[in-house]
Amino acid sequence: MRTKPQVGEDDAMRSEVAATLTMSSPEPATALLQIAVADPATEQLTVLSGGTAVEPEEFEVHGARVHRLQLLAGDTTVTYSASVEEGAAPRKVTPAEWAEALRPSRYCPSDQLEGFASTEFDRTLPRAELVPAVAAWVNRRLVYTAGSSRPVDTAVDTLLLGQGVCRDYAHLTITLLRALEIPARLVAAYAPGLSPMDFHAVVEADVDGVWSVVDATRLAPTRSLVRICSGRDAADTAFLSLFGGVAQFRTMTVTATTDGPLPAPDDAPFPLP
The missing domain is CATH 3.10.620.30 (C8orf32 fold)
Structure with a gap:
């Protein structure tokens, strides 16, 4: 579980996102995940591989959060959820x-x-x-x-x-x-x-x-x-990459909601936090 101090006004938009991935391999393999949001208020990532809980290793590649998993033989289930508060500053081009x-x-x-x-x-x-x-x-x-x-x-x-x-x-x-x-x-x-x-x-x-x-x-x-x-x-942005053995991706479920009405579509360029 990762948390950070809450920011923004009380009425700021809050989004809830989640993803569940399943994969299998007849032998140990390595997976790279990019499903974690860039700036979560709270989040949780759990991995069950071969019937055993696996601890993800997090690092950054060019500013992107990447999780490396050492998968055991058998079925693997990855479950991720996060809450995100509106209010981060626009990103300037370096x-x-x-x-x-x-x-x-x-x-x-x-x-x-x-x-x-x-x-x-x-x-x-x-x-x-x-x-x-x-x-x-x-x-x-x-x-x-x-x-x-x-x-x-x-x-x-x-x-x-x-x-x-x-x-x-x-x-x-x-x-x-x-x-x-x-x-x-x-x-x-x-x-x-x-x-x-x-x-x-x-x-x-x-x-x-x-x-x-x-x-x-x-x-x-x-x-x-x-x-x-x-x-x-x-x-650079693949949500899942599998290496070693004969690891195979099986299923995926993604959800994303906000706590209020969705904004109207906007064709103008918009700074995304």
């Missing part, structure tokens, strides 16, 4: 983040779409207008289709296919923004209001020196998102 978020990455080969992006978008627009314009373009261009993409698909594959899921929408948005020389990165989040409920992928872009969120899927209010972690693309 020079190192600025540089990293401009470079092409595994799923976001922005150098391949520079000419295309320059043809499709007006680079002279202020970023507060250009960033949502790119997200809106991706929303119109793609059709949200569960199971339509492969884990290895890049943003170029998504553009040609014309469909995908949230990570594909995020990768194409990021790639076009970087092609327009706007730093952008992927954010993994819990998303109250999302249907069907799942982990969600959205985009953060540098708008006047502040990381600001847009969601090209428009499937959940950006103002209710709960940050898990951010990275260059999905390679």
Whole structure:
């Protein structure tokens, strides 16, 4: 259990998130988890592996909270829950983040779409207008289709296919923004209001020196998102990675709620705490 002093006003929005993952392996294996929220008020993470309680090892990778688990042979169940209080300050773009978020990455080969992006978008627009314009373009261009993409698909594959899921929408948005020389990165989040409920992928872009969120899927209010972690693309933000043996992912259940009415959808870039 992790707790921190409560912050903010008494009427600040409070979100409750949870996730349960199951996996199995005929022999010991190692798992890396990125399901813990970035700034919890309270949280609890429990792991039962091979009938035995396992203590997760927590560390940071580029600011993301990662838990490493040494799984025993047999079935493993991971249960996570957290409460989050609204009120953290917006995140300013550091020079190192600025540089990293401009470079092409595994799923976001922005150098391949520079000419295309320059043809499709007006680079002279202020970023507060250009960033949502790119997200809106991706929303119109793609059709949200569960199971339509492969884990290895890049943003170029998504553009040609014309469909995908949230990570594909995020990768194409990021790639076009970087092609327009706007730093952008992927954010993994819990998303109250999302249907069907799942982990969600959205985009953060540098708008006047502040990381600001847009969601090209428009499937959940950006103002209710709960940050898990951010990275260059999905390679940095995977909720589960399994190594060693023949470990196999089985099932997942995700929930995310707020203690009041959900905010109205907002297409404008929004600083996510």
